[in-house]
């Protein structure tokens with residue numbers, strides 16, 4: 001069976017989407033399903049391309065046992081929309097930007113929002129923590145742990 005290919009996307013690919021990638025990797029691992037998934041992340045903008053995840057995000061993620069190792073890269077529309085099965089945006093602006101860069105209708109149909117898979121948390125976006133305080137990074141992880149489990153359940157039910 002082909003692996004399910006998931007691409008998590010935020011604005012800069014240094015806070016939310018690298019965290020989503022790590023949390024989702026942990027979720028599939030926990031369920032013994034790591035071999036059935038291929039998980040990556042990317043950003044709408046390329047200004048952090050080639051760099052590591054944000055040091056604050058890494059610190060809060062590590063406290064929960066997640067190692068953020070991914071290197072920032074921008075979305076490559078012609079490749080990513082073909083290769084990945086699902087493109088998971090963190091907020092409404094990401095959704096709009098992804099829909100605008102999607103090359104065709106099949107690509108647009110792959111764009112979803114992370115919080116659509118929330119199980120218990122009542123947020124409709126994963127808020128950008130970049131310019132805010134420490135609480136924002138904790139909220140990102142809370143939302144991602146809730147919604148990644150929900151995404152896994154939906155994909156495997």
Ligand code: 4NP
Pocket residue numbers: 010011012013014015016017047128129130
């Ligand atoms: P992210 O956070 O989209 O969760 O990676 C941001 C990172 C960088 C910037 C904005 C948001 N930036 O403007 O550089």
